[in-house]
Amino acid sequence: MKIAHYTDTPAEPVAEAPGVTIRWVIGKKDNAPHFAMRVIEVAPGSNTAYHAHEFEHEVFILAGRGAVRDAAGSETIVEAGSVVFVPPNAVHGFYNRGDKTLRFICVIPHV
Amino acid sequence: MKIAHYTDTPAEPVAEAPGVTIRWVIGKKDNAPHFAMRVIEVAPGSNTAYHAHEFEHEVFILAGRGAVRDAAGSETIVEAGSVVFVPPNAVHGFYNRGDKTLRFICVIPHV
Numbered sequence: 001m002k003i004a005h006y007t008d009t010p011a012e013p014v015a016e017a018p019g020v021t022i023r024w025v026i027g028k029k030d031n032a033p034h035f036a037m038r039v040i041e042v043a044p045g046s047n048t049a050y051h052a053h054e055f056e057h058e059v060f061i062l063a064g065r066g067a068v069r070d071a072a073g074s075e076t077i078v079e080a081g082s083v084v085f086v087p088p089n090a091v092h093g094f095y096n097r098g099d100k101t102l103r104f105i106c107v108i109p110h111v
Numbered sequence: 112m113k114i115a116h117y118t119d120t121p122a123e124p125v126a127e128a129p130g131v132t133i134r135w136v137i138g139k140k141d142n143a144p145h146f147a148m149r150v151i152e153v154a155p156g157s158n159t160a161y162h163a164h165e166f167e168h169e170v171f172i173l174a175g176r177g178a179v180r181d182a183a184g185s186e187t188i189v190e191a192g193s194v195v196f197v198p199p200n201a202v203h204g205f206y207n208r209g210d211k212t213l214r215f216i217c218v219i220p221h222v
Contacts, residue, residue, distance in 0.1 A: 001203065002196040003179055003187045006171070009194075025194045026169045032196060034220045035146050037169045058137045058148045060117070060171075060216055068114055076114045083120075083136045085113040085143060092112065105171055107218050109145045 002030050006039045019046025019096075028110060035109045042066065042094060042102040050093030057086035058107040065098030113141050117150045130157025130207075139221060146220045153177065153205060153213040161204030168197035169218040176209030 004025070011021035020042050027036035042048060042064075050069060061082040067075040068084055071091035078084065086092045096102040115136070122132035131153050138147035153159060153175075161180060172193040178186040179195055182202035189195060197203045207213040 001179070001181050001198065001201050002194070003189060004194050005192050006194050007192065025171075026196045030196050031198065032169065033167060033199065035169065035218065037171065037194070037218065039171075056144060058143065058146065058218065060136075060148065060150075062173075068112070070112050078114065081116050081118065083113075083115050083117050083148070085137045085141050087112065087142065088144065090112050105216065107146065107148065107169065 002026070009039075011041065014048070017046065017048050019043035020048055032110075035107055038106050038108070040094070040104055040106050042096040044096050044099050044101075047093050047095040050091070052089050052091040054088050055109050055111050056088050057084070057092070059084035059086065059094075060105045062103040062105060064096060064100050064102035066102040066104075067095045067097045069093045069095060113137070120150075122152065125159070128153075128157065128159050130154035131159055143221075146218055149217050149219070151205075151215055151217050153207040155207050155210050155212075158204050158206040161202065163200050163202040165199050166220050166222050167199050168195070168203070170195040170197065170205075171216040173214040173216060175207060175211050175213035177213040177215075178206045178208045180204045180206060
């Protein structure tokens with residue numbers, strides 16, 4: 001059993017997304033067999049990559065105010081307590097639309 | 112893409128754990144291919160089952176003050192921001208050790 005605070009895991013910059021960091025709080029290094037939990041932080045004015053990929057995202061918004069952009073370019077506002085399921089191959093991007101850090105959990109299968 | 116608030120999903124009582132509810136916020140009903148995200152709430156004085164099973168848990172504590180009990184009966188205090196990885200077959204239980212609701216995310220593979 002591993003018990004830690006999420007801030008015990010270093011926040012790594014995301015090369016393709018300035019202003020975005022990621023913490024791999026549970027993953028292969030912990031011998032997690034199927035999927036990884038990450039905590040992602042997006043600075044005001046920044047966003048994650050607007051893209052698609054074969055694996056899904058299961059997301060829970062922890063703090064801040066953001067928007068999720070879909071394949072059509074439509075945006076839906078999210079805040080603490082919002083849940084987002086991004087199916088495989090769905091175009092998506094997470095945008096900070098507030099003045100504080102947008103922080104969310106994002107779980108993905110091992111890839 | 113599914114975007115909702117976690118409270119949009121009904122909280123179901125957990126038969127074997129009085130004072131505990133579960134919301135399946137992302138799961139098979141959403142065509143999630145590999146794993147399910149649940150939000151679990153434990154009332155003051157209550158706890159989840161103290162047990163073990165073949166699948167893992169990836170947990171993030173959202174609110175409240177709790178304790179995680181391991182196979183030896185040792186307890187570790189957790190609070191908002193704590194991360195818990197319960198490997199397959201590890202004995203575990205989540206206990207509310209505060210005076211407010213203990214709320215956490217718990218992700219499991221489809222079983």
